Amino acid sequence: MKKIIELNVNGEKHEVAVAPNQTLLEVLREDLHLTGTKESCDLGSCGSCTVLMDGNAVLACMILAVDVKGKEILTIEGLAQNNELHPLQKSFHEKGAVQCGYCTSGMIMTAKAFLDKQPNPTKNEVKEAISGNLCRCTGYAKIVEAILSVKQA
Amino acid sequence: MRLPHFEYFEPETLKSAVNLILKNKESKFLAGGTDLMPKFKKGVIRPEVLINIKEITGINSIKEEKNYLKIGALVTLGEIEDSPLINQVFPSIVEAAHSVATQQLRNTATLGGNLCQDTRCLYFDNSYLFGQSIWEKCFKRGGNVCHLVKKGKKCLAVYSGDVAPVLLALNAKVQVVGSSGKRLISLSEIYSGKGDNAFTLLPEELIAEIHVPKPKPSSYGTYVKFRERGSIDFPIVGIAAYLTINKDTIKDANIWLTSVGSAPVEAVEAESVLKGANISTDLIEKSANQAYQQIAPVPNHGYSAWYIKEMVKVFVKRALIKVMENARGGQS
Numbered sequence: 225m226k227k228i229i230e231l232n233v234n235g236e237k238h239e240v241a242v243a244p245n246q247t248l249l250e251v252l253r254e255d256l257h258l259t260g261t262k263e264s265c266d267l268g269s270c271g272s273c274t275v276l277m278d279g280n281a282v283l284a285c286m287i288l289a290v291d292v293k294g295k296e297i298l299t300i301e302g303l304a305q306n307n308e309l310h311p312l313q314k315s316f317h318e319k320g321a322v323q324c325g326y327c328t329s330g331m332i333m334t335a336k337a338f339l340d341k342q343p344n345p346t347k348n349e350v351k352e353a354i355s356g357n358l359c360r361c362t363g364y365a366k367i368v369e370a371i372l373s374v375k376q377a
Numbered sequence: 378m379r380l381p382h383f384e385y386f387e388p389e390t391l392k393s394a395v396n397l398i399l400k401n402k403e404s405k406f407l408a409g410g411t412d413l414m415p416k417f418k419k420g421v422i423r424p425e426v427l428i429n430i431k432e433i434t435g436i437n438s439i440k441e442e443k444n445y446l447k448i449g450a451l452v453t454l455g456e457i458e459d460s461p462l463i464n465q466v467f468p469s470i471v472e473a474a475h476s477v478a479t480q481q482l483r484n485t486a487t488l489g490g491n492l493c494q495d496t497r498c499l500y501f502d503n504s505y506l507f508g509q510s511i512w513e514k515c516f517k518r519g520g521n522v523c524h525l526v527k528k529g530k531k532c533l534a535v536y537s538g539d540v541a542p543v544l545l546a547l548n549a550k551v552q553v554v555g556s557s558g559k560r561l562i563s564l565s566e567i568y569s570g571k572g573d574n575a576f577t578l579l580p581e582e583l584i585a586e587i588h589v590p591k592p593k594p595s596s597y598g599t600y601v602k603f604r605e606r607g608s609i610d611f612p613i614v615g616i617a618a619y620l621t622i623n624k625d626t627i628k629d630a631n632i633w634l635t636s637v638g639s640a641p642v643e644a645v646e647a648e649s650v651l652k653g654a655n656i657s658t659d660l661i662e663k664s665a666n667q668a669y670q671q672i673a674p675v676p677n678h679g680y681s682a683w684y685i686k687e688m689v690k691v692f693v694k695r696a697l698i699k700v701m702e703n704a705r706g707g708q709s
Contacts, residue, residue: 244385244427266378267415268482269609280455280484286414287485288407290385291429334481355608356479 229293233258234302242289249273249284252299260300260329271357274330275299281337300329303336311374312336321370323361331357335371344375378418384426391554391585394430398581399556401426406583408451409486411478412494419505436489436585439463445588450489454540455480457488467589469598469617473543476602479609489584492541492551492564496534496575496639497611499677500524517573525677532572535636535677541568542617542633542641543600549589555582568640572675575639593629596621597703601696603688612636613678614688618696620651622704627651632664632693637674637685644668647693656701665693 226241233256240255249266252258252275264272266285273284276298303310309317312332322328331354338345338353345353350371351364359367384401388394398404404426407413416422430451431437437451439460446466448457454474457463464471477483477491500507501517514520516532523529541564549564555578564587569577578584592598598619604610614636621629630651632644646667654660674685 243382245380245382247380250379267418268411271479271481274481277484281481282484283481286410286482288385288410288427288429290387291431338480352608353480355606356481 227290229290231256231289231292231297232295233297234299235296240289244288244290246289247285248275248287248289248292248297251289252284252297258299258301262326262329264326269358270327270330271334271354272327272330274333274357276333276337279337279340281334298333300333303332310336312339312371315370315373316367319366319370319373321362321366327357327359331359331367335374339371339374345372347372380414380417381420381423383424385429386426387429387432389432389434391433391436391583394428394433394583395554395556395581397426397428401428404428406430408490409453410490411482411486412490416495416502421502421505430583441466444591446591448488448587448589450584450586451487454483454486454488454491458483466592467543467547467598469543469600469619470540470547470589473540473600473602473615473617476600476612476615477539488540488587491538492544492567492584492587493576493578494536494538496532496536496572497677498525498532498534498572499679501534519573532574532639533675533677534572534575534639535675536568536575536638536640537611537615537636538641539600539602539612539615539635542615542635543598543619544587544589545633545641545643546598546617546619546631547589547592548631549587551584552586552588553578553582554585555579559585561588565641565643570638570640572639593621595623595704596629597700599696599699599703601692601699603692611678613680614674614685614692616689616692616696618693618700620697620700620704622656622701625656627654627656632668632696634668634672634689634693636678637672637689639675642672644671644693646671651697661694661697661701664697665690668693 226243228241231238262272264270268286275284277295350368405424407427407429436449440447457474513522551564600617602612602615617633619631630648634642647664650664669690672689674682676682
């Protein structure tokens with residue numbers, strides 16, 4: 225049976241009717257049409273669907289939508305402010321940290337949660353922080369570079 | 378992968394959670410969901426009812442009491458990593474929590490769930506790929522054949538939680554809540570040692586709190602984990618060591634291993650070699666050899682039992698060296 229819940233996504237409140245077996249990822253993509261968050265393995269191994277829940281990076285495919293009421297969700301669509309890209313988005317663009325781009329939104333969300341907690345990380349800390357996000361194109365070098373350059377900015 | 382339909386409840390008290398699970402057959406508790414969801418999505422398990430226990434109040438905080446540190450079962454592994462209190466008193470718990478999976482999963486996975494993580498099996502966990510209907514049911518599915526080890530007489534699924542060995546080495550207790558009320562038992566009692574029925578807890582029982590006794594003076598602990606990649610993976614073998622060292626003499630030793638059997642294993646022989654002895658390179662070697670002799674690993678990770686056994690020796694040695702270095706540096 226569907227239940228009506230209030231979802232707080234990117235600062236906007238949405239009333240959505242969700243079934244218990246819908247994950248947060250399905251509701252974000254299919255009901256709210258926020259398709260920036262990607263579905264890949266859907267089993268919690270790849271990090272493509274990373275979103276922030278109350279500031280912590282979590283996997284939207286592992287969380288039931290009914291369980292998210294009252295929490296603040298931030299997706300990749302909520303990063304840019306006033307037509308101005310987020311520093312991480314800019315640096316990913318400038319450093320060429322994007323190839324096919326499928327992992328990028330998850331990668332940026334993980335990096336944001338990480339930099340919010342630790343604004344001055346070392347290269348190894350960055351590597352460890354993004355170890356839950358798989359990228360099959362770039363070899364990670366430019367992604368690490370892009371995240372480190374935000375720290376210096 | 379879409380989840381099949383199920384009924385969903387959000388009880389607000391432990392009592393109503395227990396009542397709900399008693400009323401509904403084929404139901405499961407849901408907390409972090411990081412162990413349950415992938416299995417549910419793959420159809421390896423098919424609960425008809427999920428009981429979300431995250432709304433239950435009073436079991437999601439870390440409290441310091443006179444003799445115990447009390448950690449609520451709903452505290453996430455991420456919260457443990459960030460807790461200044463646990464970092465200060467039990468850095469080995471933080472090490473173990475930090476070694477689990479990835480940051481995203483640790484932010485949702487709860488301590489109670491991690492301790493009750495289901496045993497893993499190369500066949501059972503991937504049985505959705507093999508067309509289960511034409512195979513004879515394996516032990517873990519209620520049958521009496523093992524598809525992993527030919528002519529296997531029992532289920533050989535492996536328990537591979539990372540935090541349990543550390544808490545076991547620290548002599549932690551758990552508060553279990555069930556239909557007959559609360560009881561406080563030693564953490565080691567919840568592991569049955571059976572692959573197909575890994576926990577002694579009844580289906581309606583759940584862990585509410587974990588009580589860790591405050592460390593004895595000059596005691597030092599660590600957790601070392603051997604795995605394929607530096608992140609994400611489950612352990613091939615994990616070792617928790619906790620020693621009480623007075624000057625150069627070892628007063629007490631606790632060594633627990635994970636991922637070598639259907640329950641965490643205490644390396645009793647390796648401990649007894651250490652107790653009362655003076656620290657030396659020979660002693661570490663001797664203790665690691667005892668662990669090597671005792672442990673009979675289950676080859677359920679894609680590695681041979683021979684290889685895991687060799688690695689037990691190497692990593693027990695590394696764990697002991699790390700603890701002794703901590704002792705020299707004065708870090709608990």
